[in-house]
C-alpha cells in the first residue's frame with residue numbers, strides 16, 4: 200500500500216519561520232539515524248498529529264519535531280546531525 | 288452566579304458530558320506522526336518485558352486464544368475531538384499481565400514504527416486498558432493502529448498507542464514520544480492535562 204500521509208518539507212516552512220530567521224527548507228540536513236544528507240524540503244512532514252514531525256526521506260527517522268503550545272513552542276532537533284544553511 | 292468559566296467544566300450536549308475544551312465528532316480522524324506500518328498478523332508479536340528483564344511473548348494465535356471482551360468507550364483526542372461510544376474488541380491487560388511477575392509502577396508502550404508512550408501501571412489494570420484488534424465489528428485498519436493497538440480510553444488518545452508491539456515495565460517513569468515534546472506525562476482529559484505543567 201502506498202503511503203500518502205505526509206507532505207514535503209515545505210509544509211514545515213510556516214512553523215519553522217516562527218522560530219528561525221532563515222528559510223530552512225533550502226538547508227541541507229544530515230540525518231542522525233542513517234547519515235543521509237538531503238535538502239530539508241525533501242523531508243517527509245507529518246502534520247495530522249499533536250505536533251509537526253519531519254522525517255528522513257531515507258530511513259524515516261525523526262529529524263525534527265515542533266509542538267506549538269498556548270504560550271511556548273517545543274523544538275526537538277535530536278534527529279539532526281547538522282543543518283547547513285547558506286550565509287545571506 | 289457561575290464564577291467558573293464554561294471552558295473549565297464539562298459541557299453537556301444531549302445529556303452527554305464532554306471533557307473541557309473538547310468537541311464532538313462523528314467521523315474518526317486519523318492522526319499519525321509517521322508512516323503507517325503494515326504488519327501482517329502472522330508476523331505480529333507482542334512482548335512484555337519486566338523490570339528484571341524477563342520477556343513474555345504472544346504471537347497472533349496466542350492473542351486470539353485469550354478471552355476477548357467487547358468494549359464500548361468514549362475516546363478523547365488531545366487535538367480536541369471526542370468520539371462517543373466507540374466499540375472495540377480486544378484482550379484486557381489484566382489478562383495479559385496476569386502471569387507477569389512484576390512490582391513495576393511504570394510502563395512504556397512501544398509500537399511498530401518506533402512510537403512510544405508512557406502510562407502508569409495502575410492505569411492499565413482493573414479493566415481500564417486492552418490490546419484491541421477490532422473496531423466497530425471489523426479487523427482494526429492499519430491507519431487506526433491495526434493489527435492491534437493499546438486502548439486506554441480514560442486518558443487522551445495519544446496514550447492508546449497504535450501498532451503496539453510491546454510494553455516495558457519499569458520502577459522509574461520515563462517519557463514517551465509526545466511526552467518528551469511538551470505534552471503532559473499523564474494526560475487526564477477531565478483535568479485537561481494536555482501539556483506538561485497543566
Ligand SMILES: [Zn+2]
Pocket residue numbers: 230231232233234235255256257258259260
Ligand atoms: Zn535517515
